[in-house]
Amino acid sequence: MQNKEIRLASRPSGMPTGDTFQFVDTEVPELKEGEVLLRSLFISVDPYLRGRMREGKSYVTPFEIGQVIESGGVGEVVESRSQNLKPGDIVSGQLGWRTYNVANAKHLMRTIPGLSPTTALGVLGIPGLTAYFGLLDIGQPKSGETVVVSGAAGSVGMTVCQIARLKGCSVVGIAGSDEKNRYLRDELGVDATINYKTTRDMFGALKEACPNGVDVYFDNVGGAVSDATLPLISDRARIVLCGQISIYNADKLDVGLRPQPFLLIHSASMKGFIITQYASRFAEGVSQLVEWFTTGKLKHAETIVEGFENTPKAFIGLFTGENLGKQIVKV
Numbered sequence: 001m002q003n004k005e006i007r008l009a010s011r012p013s014g015m016p017t018g019d020t021f022q023f024v025d026t027e028v029p030e031l032k033e034g035e036v037l038l039r040s041l042f043i044s045v046d047p048y049l050r051g052r053m054r055e056g057k058s059y060v061t062p063f064e065i066g067q068v069i070e071s072g073g074v075g076e077v078v079e080s081r082s083q084n085l086k087p088g089d090i091v092s093g094q095l096g097w098r099t100y101n102v103a104n105a106k107h108l109m110r111t112i113p114g115l116s117p118t119t120a121l122g123v124l125g126i127p128g129l130t131a132y133f134g135l136l137d138i139g140q141p142k143s144g145e146t147v148v149v150s151g152a153a154g155s156v157g158m159t160v161c162q163i164a165r166l167k168g169c170s171v172v173g174i175a176g177s178d179e180k181n182r183y184l185r186d187e188l189g190v191d192a193t194i195n196y197k198t199t200r201d202m203f204g205a206l207k208e209a210c211p212n213g214v215d216v217y218f219d220n221v222g223g224a225v226s227d228a229t230l231p232l233i234s235d236r237a238r239i240v241l242c243g244q245i246s247i248y249n250a251d252k253l254d255v256g257l258r259p260q261p262f263l264l265i266h267s268a269s270m271k272g273f274i275i276t277q278y279a280s281r282f283a284e285g286v287s288q289l290v291e292w293f294t295t296g297k298l299k300h301a302e303t304i305v306e307g308f309e310n311t312p313k314a315f316i317g318l319f320t321g322e323n324l325g326k327q328i329v330k331v
């Protein structure tokens with residue numbers, strides 16, 4: 001059976017381009033005991049994949065040149081040599097960028113019946129869990145506090161904004177377009193928003209939006225946006241380092257404001273985390289996210305690009321902000 005896959009052709013310098021990826025026609029291998037054949041339905045493209053395209057060590061093993069790119073995906077079982085899954089089942093898991101994947105059934109999870117399977121890649125999947133544990137465990141927001149979220153209109157960011165609102169906080173979202181910011185305010189109830197691409201004085205805009213200072217800063221982007229936020233932290237503020245997308249394409253280390261004086265005088269803390277550290281508590285997180293989602297307390301947005309061949313383009317679009325909410329490819 002014919003298959004198509006997308007491999008890492010070369011390590012990008014700066015922004016990935018079409019040359020970073022190679023499309024290859026292959027054959028689907030025979031199934032071994034315990035394995036299933038999946039027809040790809042949806043592929044999740046995620047910012048952290050850029051880190052895996054570098055040679056150096058990061059928290060996930062780098063892709064080798066010629067290796068198939070892999071990320072979260074949803075597929076339909078078309079053939080099964082597992083007792084646990086049958087043809088027609090819809091499952092999610094870590095899958096190759098292929099039109100068909102052979103996977104061991106024990107690494108796959110059935111998607112939740114009655115809900116769109118794409119939620120397993122976004123609000124009820126890793127991005128949702130990242131928002132949940134990052135905000136609640138590290139950010140520890142309390143009712144009445146001010147929470148600032150960068151990358152606020154992305155998959156993680158918009159979930160953070162809503163959980164912070166559910167906890168009774170005043171939420172300030174920072175995103176890269178007026179349309180995204182309108183969505184955050186009108187659809188998600190975010191109290192104030194700032195467009196970091198058009199605002200000249202980010203510090204001034206943040207100061208106005210946070211008259212009592214910033215109690216929790218959930219940072220998805222780093223760089224200049226964070227430099228403008230740090231001087232506004234209040235006493236015992238918590239800074240959650242979730243992502244630094246503004247520097248993922250940089251070839252040199254970023255130099256910016258030194259956070260130590262602000263952390264010191266405010267007895268504040270700054271903590272990074274990788275969501276897999278919370279794996280033993282995923283069931284708790286998913287259960288709470290599902291309850292909020294199915295009762296309408298938690299909304300989500302998705303940007304769906306159609307066509308397997310557009311997977312690299314959808315990935316590259318994350319770095320220019322093409323997506324509102326979770327960026328997904330419909331295979």
Ligand SMILES: NC(=O)c1ccc[n+]([C@@H]2O[C@H](COP(=O)([O-])OP(=O)(O)OC[C@H]3O[C@@H](n4cnc5c(N)ncnc54)[C@H](OP(=O)(O)O)[C@@H]3O)[C@@H](O)[C@H]2O)c1
Nearest residue numbers: 047154155156175176220221242243244245246274275321
């Ligand atoms: N720690 C963890 O375990 C963990 C897990 C998942 C994700 N993350 C991190 O969380 C962040 C969000 O991930 P996501 O999956 O939800 O992606 P996302 O926010 O849905 O998509 C990326 C967004 O980043 C913004 N962006 C791109 N370049 C930027 C720049 N130079 N400066 C400011 N904003 C920029 C864009 O929105 P604008 O239009 O607003 O620019 C874009 O839509 C990423 O940094 C990711 O690496 C961390």
